[in-house]
Amino acid sequence: MASTSNPAAILRPSNLAVVVLRTPNMQKMLDFYSKFLGASVPFQNEHYACLRFDSLHHRLALIAVPPASNPAENSTPSTGLHHIGFSYPALSSLMEAYKYRKQNGGVLPFKCVNHGLVVSLYYRDPDANELEMQWGRFTDVDKADQYLMSEEFTKIGMGNELDPEELLAEIERGS
Template structure:
């Protein structure tokens, strides 16, 4: 029997039958192919408040936390523009710890000319969506519930079944309400509007 130690110090049998694959500990990074190399580098360092760990003529590694890189950009000659109707990644999401932090980053990006194309309270999250220079979509979000159990309960509710997309919000209105002292919990409670469809992102 072949076995080895896992990170928690126990022994696992590599040959044992498994009902479920061992899950990763975290999502490490995203790599984007581009022909728009320098504008993409500039955008992601600004958008994430990040820094370049290493870059040369064909690849750049960018981080904003303890991970050695969160975004890598590869400069590939001959790469064409993004095709909005093709299959593939829809968006990348980044979480902020509080509504205040989410909106502070929004205002700081706005000072750099980066503005959201869609702002919405999904129910589980309040989210601001952006396009990068290649029109990859990025989501910045804050969790609206204090626990995964509470978020799951909302996502199992009739309200979410009727409208899994959410209710549009105005970030400037949210900032105004925060400045007036309204609680984050009150602001993050979704206003119910009934059924709605997915926005036409191609028209944005």
């Protein structure tokens, strides 16, 4: 059955940004996807790796997770999809879509993070799949690479939580 909502009413993302996979086999998966996609690895540490095979800083990422001793007892799957990311061309567009979702159905993110490289609002679909709606700071891949290797990125780790209402208010004030 088709949805009765108007898909043109919400500001749509500009493209699919990233697919993130969980794995207890980080190096094996990294080797596989690097070779399979002909991808470079602009960033890697023991917890996270970014892979680039086109003009985006990373289109595929891997998150290291411990193997599950009993997957039924583990609320977070040990392997598989972590989240799907969609991009917006401007921070104001990302926040306009946030405002629309909130006002039309009360759909709110469960987590909002400034990762330094991107500002991300994380949602869950009805099956609990995670969706990252994001705006990227860098349009230049070389500058994104420099940032990934910077002390600033190292210091923030996976990022700092942010309040979407405060960010929306700043944007609406013209900040």
